[in-house]
Amino acid sequence: AKAPLRVAITGAAGQIGYSLLFRIANGDMLGKDQPVILQLLEVADEKPQKALKGVMMELEDCAFPLLAGVSAHSDPMTAFKDADVALLVGSRPRGPGMERKDLLEANAQIFTVQGKALDAVASRNVKVLVVGNPANTNAYIAMKSAPSLPRKNFTAMLRLDHNRAVSQIAIKLGKPVASIDKMFVWGNHSTTMYPDYRFATADGVSVRDAIHDEDWNNDVFLPTVGKRGAAIIEARGLSSAASAANAAVNHVRDWLLGTNGKWTTMGIPADGSYGIHEDIIFGFPVTTENGEYKVVEGLDMDTFSKEHIDLSLKELIEERESIKHLLS
Numbered sequence: 005a006k007a008p009l010r011v012a013i014t015g016a017a018g019q020i021g022y023s024l025l026f027r028i029a030n031g032d033m034l035g036k037d038q039p040v041i042l043q044l045l046e047v048a049d050e051k052p053q054k055a056l057k058g059v060m061m062e063l064e065d066c067a068f069p070l071l072a073g074v075s076a077h078s079d080p081m082t083a084f085k086d087a088d089v090a091l092l093v094g095s096r097p098r099g100p101g102m103e104r105k106d107l108l109e110a111n112a113q114i115f116t117v118q119g120k121a122l123d124a125v126a127s128r129n130v131k132v133l134v135v136g137n138p139a140n141t142n143a144y145i146a147m148k149s150a151p152s153l154p155r156k157n158f159t160a161m162l163r164l165d166h167n168r169a170v171s172q173i174a175i176k177l178g179k180p181v182a183s184i185d186k187m188f189v190w191g192n193h194s195t196t197m198y199p200d201y202r203f204a205t206a207d208g209v210s211v212r213d214a215i216h217d218e219d220w221n222n223d224v225f226l227p228t229v230g231k232r233g234a235a236i237i238e239a240r241g242l243s244s245a246a247s248a249a250n251a252a253v254n255h256v257r258d259w260l261l262g263t264n265g266k267w268t269t270m271g272i273p274a275d276g277s278y279g280i281h282e283d284i285i286f287g288f289p290v291t292t293e294n295g296e297y298k299v300v301e302g303l304d305m306d307t308f309s310k311e312h313i314d315l316s317l318k319e320l321i322e323e324r325e326s327i328k329h330l331l332s
């Protein structure tokens with residue numbers, strides 16, 4: 005049997021955690037033959053720690069054959085010990101009267117501490133996925149706070165946006181989602197992200213040709229995907245949780261186990277390709293193999309796409325500038 009992998013999860017008693025932990029323990033993320041140990045981090049307050057105990061009781065009650073251990077933590081230095089995968093879900097939500105800048109700063113505090121802890125105690129090849137918002141900039145802060153770990157191991161979640169885009173295309177064409185390939189999302193996980201279907205195919209046929217309606221992109225597709233998070237809140241009274249957990253499972257599964265040539269989206273530190281400044285954590289089209297992702301290179305740009313990508317890049321540069329003073 006395989007040795008268990010250690011997965012650290014922050015914000016484990018939150019909404020996303022409540023879907024995520026059970027999917028991981030069921031083998032959906034690492035494979036049906038891979039035992040897993042869950043190391044759960046929550047803030048030290050009594051209420052979340054107590055809620056975390058309740059979630060752990062439910063994990064026990066599932067009797068998952070692959071679940072080799074679960075522990076609760078309030079200190080990232082113990083939660084991240086020897087972690088092979090770290091899912092940074094917990095973050096500071098926007099409170100009443102809080103400006104975007106205050107939100108960025110509050111989260112910068114959390115992600116510098118957690119980045120340093122990963123640097124100190126996690127596996128030297130820990131794969132990090134930041135879900136907590138602002139996800140790209142939080143991932144950037146964690147990466148910068150963990151100089152002894154490989155830069156490429158810090159990623160941010162754009163997979164929910166990606167999955168939303170794939171589903172909207174599949175619905176529009178009346179095709180199964182599995183028939184869609186070469187769809188991806190550029191940029192920041194925010195309203196400036198740009199789902200790009202110019203290269204997408206359905207059963208190998210160009211989606212653009214099949215839709216044959218350029219207005220649909222700008223008038224329907226981009227706003228539907230871009231405002232989907234708000235639409236879920238409006239309908240459910242709560243933000244996306246099960247679909248966010250599913251996206252996190254998809255992101256890590258593809259990263260570790262490969263996409264077999266299929267394209268997907270990951271927020272990754274830019275290496276200069278497509279003119280994106282180095283280190284900015286940006287959504288790119290990638291394929292994955294043997295635990296490594298690779299950017300799909302050589303895609304043409306057009307003016308419309310370039311404008312959207314530049315807007316998202318500008319936003320990320322501004323976010324980076326506003327937290328710069330907090331990075332030592």
Ligand code: NAX
Binds near residue numbers: 094
């Ligand atoms: P919840 O508020 O339900 O849960 C968050 C949990 O994190 C809470 O239990 C809180 O106590 C804990 N937490 C806060 N600070 C922490 C810290 N420093 N260490 C450990 N735990 C901490 O939020 P939930 O709905 O689960 O969403 C979590 C995060 O995901 C939010 O930032 C949210 O904005 C973000 N999202 C990101 C998405 C993406 O696509 N990247 C989509 C879904 C989601 O909106």
